Amino acid sequence: MPTSITNSTSRYGWAAIVLHWLIAAIFIGQFALGFVMVRLTSQRTAFELIQLHKSFGFLLLGLIILRIAWRLGNAVPTLPRSVGPFERRAAPLAHLALYAFQIALPLSGWALVSVSMLEIPSMPFNLFVMPNLPLGESDAAESFWAAAHWYLAYAGIALVTLHVAAALRHHFWLRDSVLRRMITPSSDRDME
Amino acid sequence: MYARIFGFAAVAACLAMPASAAVALSDAAGSYTISPASSSIHFSIGKVGGGGLDGTFSRFKGSIRIDNSDVGRSQVNFTIFPESVDTGQSRIDAFLRSDAVFDAANSPEIQFRSTSVNRTGDTTALVTGRLTARGKTFPEEFTAELDGLKAGTIKFHVTGKVLRSRYGMDVGTPIYSNIVDFDMTLTGKRG
Numbered sequence: 001m002p003t004s005i006t007n008s009t010s011r012y013g014w015a016a017i018v019l020h021w022l023i024a025a026i027f028i029g030q031f032a033l034g035f036v037m038v039r040l041t042s043q044r045t046a047f048e049l050i051q052l053h054k055s056f057g058f059l060l061l062g063l064i065i066l067r068i069a070w071r072l073g074n075a076v077p078t079l080p081r082s083v084g085p086f087e088r089r090a091a092p093l094a095h096l097a098l099y100a101f102q103i104a105l106p107l108s109g110w111a112l113v114s115v116s117m118l119e120i121p122s123m124p125f126n127l128f129v130m131p132n133l134p135l136g137e138s139d140a141a142e143s144f145w146a147a148a149h150w151y152l153a154y155a156g157i158a159l160v161t162l163h164v165a166a167a168l169r170h171h172f173w174l175r176d177s178v179l180r181r182m183i184t185p186s187s188d189r190d191m192e
Numbered sequence: 193m194y195a196r197i198f199g200f201a202a203v204a205a206c207l208a209m210p211a212s213a214a215v216a217l218s219d220a221a222g223s224y225t226i227s228p229a230s231s232s233i234h235f236s237i238g239k240v241g242g243g244g245l246d247g248t249f250s251r252f253k254g255s256i257r258i259d260n261s262d263v264g265r266s267q268v269n270f271t272i273f274p275e276s277v278d279t280g281q282s283r284i285d286a287f288l289r290s291d292a293v294f295d296a297a298n299s300p301e302i303q304f305r306s307t308s309v310n311r312t313g314d315t316t317a318l319v320t321g322r323l324t325a326r327g328k329t330f331p332e333e334f335t336a337e338l339d340g341l342k343a344g345t346i347k348f349h350v351t352g353k354v355l356r357s358r359y360g361m362d363v364g365t366p367i368y369s370n371i372v373d374f375d376m377t378l379t380g381k382r383g
Contacts, residue, residue, distance in 0.1 A: 044292035121241045129241040
């Protein structure tokens with residue numbers, strides 16, 4: 001294929017690769033930002049970082065919707081032959097769980113700001129006003145969504161850690177192309 | 193706020209009844225202490241997408257002195273204690289008191305000292321003065337309307353807009369407007 005934007009059955013295309021790393025960077029950045037912003041003594045910095053966290057959260061939600069659409073409309077590269085039967089079953093489940101968290105985390109954050117009694121509008125990157133989800137405001141709902149967002153964040157980052165460990169295992173231990181093919185579209189030498 | 197007094201004087205002058213003007217003016221002239229119990233300081237900051245952040249200050253003090261011979265030389269001073277901010281939401285109050293906004297611990301007072309009073313209508317006047325908050329002072333204007341004068345009590349409805357960014361309180365812009373709308377009822381008791 002002259003331009004390798006789209007996926008083939010043997011490798012990922014640039015679109016999938018860029019979306020993967022962009023979302024990975026924002027996802028991990030959001031975890032770090034979320035961790036820091038609730039531990040600051042400066043209320044001003046905390047406020048500003050929370051707004052930034054919301055901005056990136058909405059960006060993440062947009063990107064993940066695009067990514068899922070791309071995934072559904074594209075070929076999925078098959079795993080290298082060297083991958084064993086257990087991993088062949090486990091990997092799609094792990095990836096499904098990763099997608100679920102990528103959707104659930106920004107949505108739970110959106111729900112949290114929507115039900116918050118603080119009624120702080122969402123204005124991603126100061127560009128436009130993002131409406132709230134149609135959920136009732138209350139202290140109870142705010143506590144619920146704050147807890148949900150917190151648990152999802154920690155479970156999500158645990159899953160990301162597992163995903164990274166698996167990728168590193170493929171690269172350094174099994175020495176197959178699983179990590180390489182998510183870096184450039186050309187790494188298809190040990191595909192079928 | 194002194195306009196009505198001006199008005200009395202003007203009407204009296206037209207009717208060639210200087211005696212009654214003197215009575216009206218001397219009725220209002222004098223020193224008043226702002227009574228917090230019958231006064232209120234309300235503020236509102238608009239936000240994107242509609243609505244706004246509303247609150248009050250429950251603790252403040254001040255004085256109004258209406259000059260007997262020259263209303264333009266009258267004086268209005270008031271001090272707001274930002275620690276007493278109340279929006280009905282304790283987390284927002286704590287945020288406003290913190291160094292994100294008022295820094296009430298280090299700047300416990302917001303002060304206004306009038307520098308001039310100019311009549312703008314029968315019962316209205318423009319009060320210009322210097323507002324000091326968080327160590328920064330800027331000229332501000334408030335519109336005052338006389339709302340009542342009887343038995344040693346004088347009541348004004350005071351409105352004005354203040355740009356909070358100038359006082360180091362720009363946090364939250366542009367989600368929250370830079371313009372703070374003040375709406376105050378100030379009741380002074382003679383003495």
